[in-house]
């Protein structure tokens with residue numbers, strides 16, 4: 001595994017959450033790497049959405065994994081001495097599969113991010129629904145798959161997250177309170193309600209028990225002024241000396257550094 005603690009204590013010129021042509025990113029890896037180098041990045045990690053065992057337009061296919069890893073190898077050589085490049089993956093967790101599966105453990109990855117984007121439908125627990133997309137789609141799905149029961153959705157998200165954290169097999173916890181973004185548009189202030197906070201705290205305890213690296217994800221910073229996890233949990237990250245990566249979760253080259261500098265400054269000031 002990458003020594004993230006050493007990297008983050010020496011520089012802020014990194015991004016370990018980057019999507020490209022192998023999943024739902026909107027540019028090839030070569031263009032993403034060129035842009036990162038122009039921004040002065042010293043470390044760049046690619047993190048395609050992992051293959052999963054049901055249909056999803058956002059996830060890479062198993063057939064592409066070999067080609068993806070070859071491309072990382074080529075870029076590692078091309079940028080040697082200028083920028084260090086890593087093969088990562090943002091791996092989904094469901095009750096049927098996840099980062100700890102031998103398939104993911106045997107891939108020659110430099111690091112793994114564990115993230116929840118799918119939760120079971122309320123009517124059919126074996127049907128997984130993407131709750132990570134734009135609010136318009138989330139709202140429709142709330143009606144179609146979840147009976148407009150936002151508390152059920154939030155509890156299910158944190159329940160899946162805790163199971164993922166306990167099952168292990170990954171290094172970095174991705175955007176651990178992200179459901180708060182869509183949930184709070186569905187019901188304003190839900191992410192400040194005590195029961196919601198308790199779910200986050202319980203997840204945080206599980207994260208602490210397993211000594212993960214935690215990311216602060218800045219993908220929504222410029223558009224919504226929001227980061228994941230929310231600033232109100234940053235004090236805990238500091239108090240427990242959690243290694244924190246500030247990642248842009250870029251899906252296009254111009255966003256490789258989006259929201260990172262302001263977030264790094266605010267985090268340093270806590």
Ligand SMILES: [Zn+2]
Pocket residue numbers: 090115117174175
């Ligand atoms: Zn994600």
Ligand SMILES: [Zn+2]
Pocket residue numbers: 017019090249
């Ligand atoms: Zn991502």
